[in-house]
Amino acid sequence: MSAGSGSGQSGQEEHGFDNRMVPVMREAVFTVQMVLFRLLKEDLAGRCPDWPDQERAWLAGAVVNNLFGTEPADSRVREFARSHRERIEEEIRGLATRFADMIPHLTDALRMQTICDNQEGIHSIGSLLIARDVGLLDEERVLPMPSTFMLAVRRLAGEHGLIERNRSQGM
Numbered sequence: 029m030s031a032g033s034g035s036g037q038s039g040q041e042e043h044g045f046d047n048r049m050v051p052v053m054r055e056a057v058f059t060v061q062m063v064l065f066r067l068l069k070e071d072l073a074g075r076c077p078d079w080p081d082q083e084r085a086w087l088a089g090a091v092v093n094n095l096f097g098t099e100p101a102d103s104r105v106r107e108f109a110r111s112h113r114e115r116i117e118e119e120i121r122g123l124a125t126r127f128a129d130m131i132p133h134l135t136d137a138l139r140m141q142t143i144c145d146n147q148e149g150i151h152s153i154g155s156l157l158i159a160r161d162v163g164l165l166d167e168e169r170v171l172p173m174p175s176t177f178m179l180a181v182r183r184l185a186g187e188h189g190l191i192e193r194n195r196s197q198g199m
Contacts, residue, residue, distance in 0.1 A: 056181040060137035124163035
């Protein structure tokens with residue numbers, strides 16, 4: 029509920045998640061998606077050298093989109109995803125094995141996305157169920173506080189060259 033709804037909660041839901049945090053949290057979720065996309069593209073380049081670069085990028089994007097329940101805006105990408113459905117599902121099933129070190133980040137990002145979606149009236153639990161089914165959801169993992177999640181994502185982005193690493197970190 030928002031601050032003006034008469035709830036007296038000043039923009040916070042009962043779980044303590046401030047509606048003003050939704051855009052910031054979505055940006056952090058997007059960053060995790062970008063890291064996974066880059067890792068997938070690199071992995072596919074090694075495993076599918078005969079595929080054109082554009083199609084490998086579309087496949088990586090389709091895997092990330094499918095995992096996070098995102099519909100691509102580009103009609104060519106949507107058509108590619110429709111015509112390669114089985115391959116996308118195969119790639120999703122292999123993520124936990126090929127990118128085991130990403131499971132904590134994916135678990136947190138998918139949970140945060142679900143919370144953000146819930147704040148906006150969107151029911152996206154399907155992404156969590158898919159992740160659980162393919163071994164990408166660590167159900168024992170404690171949901172981090174938003175600030176802890178954002179710090180972890182910032183470190184991840186730095187490790188993968190998406191942002192400059194803070195030289196003072198860890199000192």
